[in-house]
Amino acid sequence: MPIVFHVPPTDLTASNTLGLSCKARHVVELTSRDQLARVSQRARESGQTLVLGAGSNVVLPEHLSGLVVRVALRGITLVEASPDAWVIDVAGGENWHDFVRMTVANGWNGLENMALIPGTVGAAPVQNIGAYGIELDTRIESVTAWHIPEGKIVEFNRADCGFHYRDSLFKRAGLGQWIILSVRFILPRPWQPVLAYPDLLRHPILSAIPVAEVKASQIFDAVCEIRRTKLPDPAVLGNAGSFFKNPVVSTEKFKALKTLFPGLVAYQQPGQTYKLAAGWMIEQAGWKGRRVGRVGVHTHQALVLVNYGQATAGELLALARSVQQSVLQQFGVTLEIEPVVVAGQGLEAEHCLHIK
Numbered sequence: 001m002p003i004v005f006h007v008p009p010t011d012l013t014a015s016n017t018l019g020l021s022c023k024a025r026h027v028v029e030l031t032s033r034d035q036l037a038r039v040s041q042r043a044r045e046s047g048q049t050l051v052l053g054a055g056s057n058v059v060l061p062e063h064l065s066g067l068v069v070r071v072a073l074r075g076i077t078l079v080e081a082s083p084d085a086w087v088i089d090v091a092g093g094e095n096w097h098d099f100v101r102m103t104v105a106n107g108w109n110g111l112e113n114m115a116l117i118p119g120t121v122g123a124a125p126v127q128n129i130g131a132y133g134i135e136l137d138t139r140i141e142s143v144t145a146w147h148i149p150e151g152k153i154v155e156f157n158r159a160d161c162g163f164h165y166r167d168s169l170f171k172r173a174g175l176g177q178w179i180i181l182s183v184r185f186i187l188p189r190p191w192q193p194v195l196a197y198p199d200l201l202r203h204p205i206l207s208a209i210p211v212a213e214v215k216a217s218q219i220f221d222a223v224c225e226i227r228r229t230k231l232p233d234p235a236v237l238g239n240a241g242s243f244f245k246n247p248v249v250s251t252e253k254f255k256a257l258k259t260l261f262p263g264l265v266a267y268q269q270p271g272q273t274y275k276l277a278a279g280w281m282i283e284q285a286g287w288k289g290r291r292v293g294r295v296g297v298h299t300h301q302a303l304v305l306v307n308y309g310q311a312t313a314g315e316l317l318a319l320a321r322s323v324q325q326s327v328l329q330q331f332g333v334t335l336e337i338e339p340v341v342v343a344g345q346g347l348e349a350e351h352c353l354h355i356k
């Protein structure tokens, strides 16, 4: 399979859901595993490497001089259908939502709560996506990845992936080192609907059906509907979903905050900790719906920062820093940026409190 290294520069503005203007010098499209050795060779020559799926969880600088690898590997295979589980292998370049829709259509239930999350299957374990009561890592059996520096395939079982809330080893120290080639999902049978998330509990259609009769397709539809009302469509308004993580604090900190702010929204976590709804705090700090030049805080969901058009990463991160400072001042809580911020020209570390 020939490999095409694009002649520079390539415009990646349409290749990241925030729609940030970005020009890259070396871009390669990965369509076959046969090309991997050449990618590693090229990466060694280029220095910094960025592996790009659908660009739905990245903040890109205005200029990228390193190698950009766009993963376009395809294929979905049902490898096991036992009474205990459906096991499915999916290539990293497949679209996440299309894959979830296919599983529900085939009766391979268990991913429906994560419908309509933008991005590719390969990017899903990197940030360990999750929504409406299900975190991706609970549905993963293994991940097959190419280690770019050493030029070899490595098989990770779930425990080896270093999964945490919106985090994995691929996102932390391993950033730019791994190309996720495929993900093996394990969907336990018999299927149990997950309906405990407040938005699902109060959904008019779901709440009217006895739990034993709820179908995965109904959860899929409800999640799509909820997400469409709260989250902006990146095709219409540039965004990367939640721009901040929901911070996890100790019980003491939670109790102290709850006394000061009785309306504080928080969820108890294992290990005597509480996850605070950052969106609520950002809204209380007066940021919801505010626009600063070409960027702003979304009108319906304060956790989402948006690009009104032609914004740069610097502008977006300056807004993020203002939001972080307000929340720190009012609540004494540090908000951590959720997407991967890619270093490069036009993006200096002082733009934000936390930069990966």
Ligand code: EPU
Pocket (backbone or CB within 6 Å): 130, 131, 132, 133, 199, 230, 231, 240, 241, 242, 243, 244, 245, 246, 265, 277, 278, 279, 280, 281, 283, 288, 300, 301, 302, 303, 338
């Ligand atoms: N809230 C506000 N104001 C806001 C936003 C939220 O008061 O502007 C309150 C809500 O009323 C609710 C609470 O905060 O009581 C939580 O809000 P929501 O249920 O919308 O969820 P979230 O914490 O904002 C998280 C994920 C989303 C995921 C939803 C649903 C993170 C960082 N975000 O958002 O994931 O879709 O839960 O499970 O964990 C993403 O990661 O990109 C993402 C969209």
